[in-house]
Amino acid sequence: MEITLDCIPCMLKQALEASRMVTNDIEQQEKIVEEALSILLAFKAYRNAPDLARGIQRIIKDITGTEDAYYDIKRRDLDAANKLYPFLQEFIKKQDGELYWALKTAATGNNIDAAIYQDIDVKRCVEQELDKEFSVCDLTLFKDKLKVASNILILGDNTGETVFDKILIESLPDIPVTYGVRSEPILNDATIQEAYDSGLGEVSRIVSTGCNAPGTILEECNKEFITLFHQADLIISKGQGNFEALSEQKGNLFFLLKAKCPMIANKLNVELNDYVFKYSGS
Amino acid sequence: MEITLDCIPCMLKQALEASRMVTNDIEQQEKIVEEALSILLAFKAYRNAPDLARGIQRIIKDITGTEDAYYDIKRRDLDAANKLYPFLQEFIKKQDGELYWALKTAATGNNIDAAIYQDIDVKRCVEQELDKEFSVCDLTLFKDKLKVASNILILGDNTGETVFDKILIESLPDIPVTYGVRSEPILNDATIQEAYDSGLGEVSRIVSTGCNAPGTILEECNKEFITLFHQADLIISKGQGNFEALSEQKGNLFFLLKAKCPMIANKLNVELNDYVFKYSGS
Numbered sequence: 001m002e003i004t005l006d007c008i009p010c011m012l013k014q015a016l017e018a019s020r021m022v023t024n025d026i027e028q029q030e031k032i033v034e035e036a037l038s039i040l041l042a043f044k045a046y047r048n049a050p051d052l053a054r055g056i057q058r059i060i061k062d063i064t065g066t067e068d069a070y071y072d073i074k075r076r077d078l079d080a081a082n083k084l085y086p087f088l089q090e091f092i093k094k095q096d097g098e099l100y101w102a103l104k105t106a107a108t109g110n111n112i113d114a115a116i117y118q119d120i121d122v123k124r125c126v127e128q129e130l131d132k133e134f135s136v137c138d139l140t141l142f143k144d145k146l147k148v149a150s151n152i153l154i155l156g157d158n159t160g161e162t163v164f165d166k167i168l169i170e171s172l173p174d175i176p177v178t179y180g181v182r183s184e185p186i187l188n189d190a191t192i193q194e195a196y197d198s199g200l201g202e203v204s205r206i207v208s209t210g211c212n213a214p215g216t217i218l219e220e221c222n223k224e225f226i227t228l229f230h231q232a233d234l235i236i237s238k239g240q241g242n243f244e245a246l247s248e249q250k251g252n253l254f255f256l257l258k259a260k261c262p263m264i265a266n267k268l269n270v271e272l273n274d275y276v277f278k279y280s281g282s
Numbered sequence: 283m284e285i286t287l288d289c290i291p292c293m294l295k296q297a298l299e300a301s302r303m304v305t306n307d308i309e310q311q312e313k314i315v316e317e318a319l320s321i322l323l324a325f326k327a328y329r330n331a332p333d334l335a336r337g338i339q340r341i342i343k344d345i346t347g348t349e350d351a352y353y354d355i356k357r358r359d360l361d362a363a364n365k366l367y368p369f370l371q372e373f374i375k376k377q378d379g380e381l382y383w384a385l386k387t388a389a390t391g392n393n394i395d396a397a398i399y400q401d402i403d404v405k406r407c408v409e410q411e412l413d414k415e416f417s418v419c420d421l422t423l424f425k426d427k428l429k430v431a432s433n434i435l436i437l438g439d440n441t442g443e444t445v446f447d448k449i450l451i452e453s454l455p456d457i458p459v460t461y462g463v464r465s466e467p468i469l470n471d472a473t474i475q476e477a478y479d480s481g482l483g484e485v486s487r488i489v490s491t492g493c494n495a496p497g498t499i500l501e502e503c504n505k506e507f508i509t510l511f512h513q514a515d516l517i518i519s520k521g522q523g524n525f526e527a528l529s530e531q532k533g534n535l536f537f538l539l540k541a542k543c544p545m546i547a548n549k550l551n552v553e554l555n556d557y558v559f560k561y562s563g564s
Contacts, residue, residue, distance in 0.1 A: 005298055005308075005315050013291040026287075033287050037323045041316060 001247040004263045007049050008040050015056045018187075021073070022066040035059040049244045050215025057186055057214075068185035070159075077112055077160030077188065078197055080122050085199075087123060088167045091130060100139055102171030103256060105130060107275045109164025110157060110239050110258045113188060135274035142234075142254055142277070149175060149233035149252075154204070155216050156181045157239025157257075159190045162198035165238065169203040177204040178228060184212035189241070215245030240264050246280075253280040283529040286545045289331050290322050297338045300469075303355070304348040317341040331526045332497025339468055339496075350467035352441075355395070359442030359470065360479055362404050363394055367481075369405060370449045373412060382421055384453030385538060387412060389557045391446025392439060392521050392540045395470060417556035424516075424536055424559070431457060431515035436486070437498050437528075438463045439521030439539075441472045444480035447520065451485040459486040460510060466494035471523070497527030522546050528562075535562040 015036035019029040039055045046052040060069050068074075088105055095101040108129045112122075146152075152172060156162055156179055169177050179200050182189045190198070195206045210222025216237070218226065229235065235253045237246055243255050243264065255278045259265035265272045297318035301311040321337045328334040342351050350356075370387055377383035390411045394404075428434075434454065438444055438461055451459050461482050464471045472480070477488045492504025498519070500508065511517065517535045519528055525537050525546065537560045541547035547554045 005311055008315055008319070009291045009295040009298060012294060016287055016291060029287055033290055034323060037290075037319050041319045041323075 001048060001244045001264075001267055003043055003046060003049050003052055006263050007052065008043060010261075011049075011053055011056055012036055012040060014053070014187075015059070018057065018060050018069045019064075022060060022064045022069045028063055031063050032059055035063065047217060048215065050213040050241045051217060051245075053215075053241075054186060054213040070185065070188040073113070073188050074159040074190075074194055077158070078163070078194060081109070081112055081160035081163035081198065084123060084126060085163055085166070087126075088164065089170075091127075092167060092171060098171050099143070100134075100137070101130075102168045103137075103139070103142075103277050104134060104275065106161075106164050106168035106236075106238065107134070107256050107258055107277065109161035110260075112160040112164070113158060132275060134277050135270045136268070137277045138254065138279040139277065141279050145234055145252055146173065151176045151178070151231075151233050153178045153180060153228060153232035153235045155209070155235065155237045155242045155246075156190045156195060156200075157242060158188050159194040159198075160188075161238065162190045162195055162200055166199050166203055168236075169200070178232070179204040179206050180209045180216065180225060180228070181206065182212055182214070183208045183210050183222075186212055186214045189214050213241075213245070215241030215243075217245045218249070243268075250281050254278065255280065283330060283526045283546070283549055285325055285328060285331050285334055288545050289334065290325060292543075293331075293335060293338055294318055294322060296335070296469075297341070300339065300342050300351045301346075304342060304346045304351045310345055313345050314341055317345065329499060330497065332495040332523045333499060333527075335497075335523075336468060336495040352467070352470040355470050356441040356472075356476055359394055359440070360445070360476060363391070363442035363445035363480070366405060366408060367445055367448070369408075370446065371452075373409075374449060374453060380453050381425070382416075382419070383412075384450045385419075385421070385424075385559050386416060386557065388443075388447050388450035388518075388520065389416070389538050389540055389559065391443035392542075394442040394446070395440060414557060416559050417552045418550070418558045418560050420536065420559060420561040423561050427516055427534055428455065431534075433458045433460070433513075433515050435460045435462060435510060435514035435517045437491070437517065437519045437524045438472045438477060438482075439524060440470050441476040441480075442470075443520065444472045444477055444482055448481050448485055450518075451482070460514070461486040461488050462491045462498065462507060462510070463488065464494055464496070465490045465492050465504075468494055468496045471496050495523075495527070497523030497525075499527045500531070525550075532563050536560065537562065 019032040036056050092101055111129050181195050182191050185191055192206055200206055209216050209225045211217050211220040237255050239257050257276055259268055259270050259274050262272050268276055301314040318338050374383055393411050463477050464473050467473055474488055474490055482488055491498050491507045493499050493502040519537050521539050539558055541550055541552050541556050544554050550558055
């Protein structure tokens with residue numbers, strides 16, 4: 001998906017927010033904003049939004065020396081999600097149509113950061129989000145492909161959401177699952193460390209994609225991962241960043257996300273904040 | 283009030299929105315965003331937020347040749363406000379404490395653009411906003427000063443809000459009122475034209491401040507206006523832009539606004555969206 005003009009002020013705001021997570025020094029914050037403006041001026045040189053977002057987040061590393069600006073946020077989200085795990089398991093058990101609701105749970109996980117931010121009662125907030133149905137759901141097609149699949153690849157997104165993905169994997173048939181994550185800390189995305197800390201090692205093989213952008217930019221992934229991607233019988237791509245990086249990709253690929261951005265909602269032809277499980281097309 | 287780092291992504295978003303009001307040409311929109319980024323890189327060279335906002339809005343004039351990007355928006359808001367005028371008059375008649383509610387009506391006018399945008403039922407939306415009381419209200423002090431005042435200067439803000447200001451003027455004692463407006467079209471701010479079209483000519487002397495920024499930057503005003511400003515017995519400064527330009531000014535000056543921006547709310551020590559009628563200090 002191409003970078004829209006709306007991405008630019010949004011990413012600038014994200015840069016400012018991230019700068020405040022790592023430093024109280026106004027001069028450093030100013031420098032980060034100034035460098036971000038310079039990078040945004042050259043936005044056409046970037047492949048897509050995750051590529052541009054990485055460029056901006058690198059400034060924070062360079063100026064403050066902080067390798068993982070979202071470390072505290074990630075630990076907070078991980079703790080909250082791990083506490084919710086038994087509740088999520090109970091939720092799935094109660095539903096009619098386990099696979100639909102397991103997918104819905106994994107998509108709801110895409111919202112955990114916002115839930116924690118907005119509401120002290122995280123459980124209630126998640127409960128409300130869980131109850132919302134998909135506005136697009138290619139479940140029948142997915143089930144057909146799942147019947148003949150001998151392996152699945154899931155592309156992870158945010159930390160905390162990873163725990164919700166464990167629920168999904170536990171609801172899948174007993175075939176090998178590989179879980180791909182970012183190669184380095186970027187925004188609140190999960191790396192190998194956070195994937196393990198979410199218990200995903202118990203239900204899948206965790207691998208690094210080799211890409212350190214907040215979206216799986218296939219050209220940048222390591223050879224092993226690219227082979228994995230092309231040999232996977234089924235791929236579930238989680239979240240907006242992976243969608244932005246892979247939206248033009250076809251094959252046995254399904255996008256599972258909450259459309260939290262108006263541009264992405266528009267691209268998917270859904271309303272803002274809709275939940276989507278959509279086949280990429282063949 | 284100094285420019286905050288939060289102003290920067292906000293103004294970039296405003297530039298993009300304004301670019302879309304005047305052109306559907308994506309290349310022109312891109313050029314506007316790129317020029318805005320260049321200006322924002324030099325944000326420290328600007329006095330305050332209205333100064334910076336003017337710099338950005340000038341790009342739109344330069345690139346598209348459109349002198350008044352908000353023309354349609356202003357006509358829409360003016361029509362809506364003029365239709366509300368009899369209702370506002372009735373509202374004031376019903377209240378206990380005419381001056382308080384006339385001030386509150388003028389402050390509520392600061393919200394007319396948002397009201398129209400959010401709700402088809404503008405009257406109901408305005409009614410709800412009218413009912414909210416001020417969180418800061420230096421009315422007693424204002425009344426004391428009003429007793430001995432022989433003239434009042436009001437610094438206007440948005441188009442449409444101007445109609446609400448007419449209600450305020452009608453509730454003031456019978457002393458001469460001067461109403462100061464921007465010297466040129468800038469954002470949705472009122473100029474002499476819109477002030478007359480709001481009926482303000484019937485209740486006040488309308489003058490241009492001589493300043494074309496979306497806030498009264500005193501150093502830039504014409505000599506006549508600066509004299510008027512210093513000789514005024516009482517000044518009511520409407521809206522955020524005038525507050526940003528005049529926040530350090532002391533004297534017989536009262537700020538009347540809705541704190542629609544988190545930075546301004548913070549500066550005024552109130553909650554976001556609070557209504558404020560505050561003495562500048564002597």
